[in-house]
Amino acid sequence: MRFISWNVNGLRSCVGKGFLDYFKESDADVFCLQETKLQEGQIELALGEEYSQYWNYAQKKGYSGTAVFTRVKPLSVRYGIEDDEEPEGRIITLEFDRYYFITVYTPNAKRDLSRLDYRLEWEDRFRAYLKQLDELKPVIVCGDLNVAHQEIDLKNWRGNRGNSGFTDQEREKMTTLLGSGFADSFRYLYPDRADAYTWWSNMPKVRERNVGWRIDYFLVSSRLAPSIAEARIDAHVLGSDHCPICLELADE
Template sequence: MTMKLVSWNVNGIRACVRKGFLDYFHEVDADFFCIQESKLQEGQIDLELKGYYQYWNYALRKGYSGTAIFTKHKPLSVSYGVGDLETEEEGRIITLEYNNFYLATVYTPNSKRDLARLGERLEWEDKIREYLVELDSKKPVILCGDLNVAHEEIDLKNPRSNQGNSGFTVEERQKMTKLLDAGFVDSFRYLYPDKEDIYTWWSYMSKVRERNIGWRIDYFIVSKKLAQNIIDSEVHSTVMGSDHCPVLLNIDI
């Protein structure tokens, strides 16, 4: 069965709704629509999404972080967070279980401009990897979200000047490599290993998006055992409403 999945860091769902979120949502008609950085608390928005189950993970801190999954398919189970991760309080992960796969959406902590949060970020990476490997031992996994790292030089416009900056440190990039080496593939690079100038996030600085000076930091990562099932992995860079754009995965599962 072919499934269509979308992931989008909306950078505030209420603001994104004012900028056309629902038009895109209905047009794309996904089986699963995952968002990151919802930036709200329970009861602050009433999204009428006919035909979809809604699962939200709110951060304790108001107007911060948060994730959600909207799906046409009722899961066997839903879980929020990973073990004793401190960042569970930030609403950063939701996992849905189905008969033959898991779907997890993640909003990875930013290590901060001065790298003040890099140590915590690297601990998060280890726990998430262990968690995903454990899930993968039971059934295949689809992971999506804002992973806050440009993995390779091809994944950002200016790799040389960004060496060592948040999201492009050696340590963060190595953690992504370690995740992929643990039995996963980056769906976009699996299909398009050499495709350049494809980005999912742009700074709000003047004309940066117009000139496509961006980073590819939003991903669909899937278990290697699902790699041959990938039909397409798309980046919808013309869709506005956030400083990120949606990414889409079509997969037989």
């Protein structure tokens, strides 16, 4: 099974920059998006009859939003953690035979950290939700988690210590989540690989010089980790300030 996750930072813009070419080339079984930044009816994607499409739109126009396109028909689909609880369109959960699959766009603490307290409370609720699902069957969760977990996960870690996405509190929440029975698929395969990033600032020459952050992840229940065949970062793919990431699980 091949899974793709991509924060497109505005799907309509990304479609104009080669999104569909990459979608076809990737040949994913499940392809999911964060930051679609659109409302229902604002785009129509011709992905082929083999893909079912599921969208979670934010109430606020041009903001947040997630989507999942899947060849495998899910047993059930859920939007948000609780019914009618999540107006920002951040979570979609698909239940399959052998696992739950979740795509998520984690709230940003904001540059001035004005949303840090909300972010930390949200993290606790999200972790509890994942653990609840994990008791029923294994979990795969992916998306823009808006945190560089370790120093190796961003280029200028010294200068960014305490900044949004690299505060001690956000990093500790990721440590706690992983300690709750989940594995970071990329670090599971490549624990020491440096200069592997998924997001770059739009400042001039930053991406060309690969001054980035790894803030997009595929996490899996620890008991699924031995099935990880590949965890890839497609840093060559443009169209967003994030690049796509890929997870491949060996078929049983």
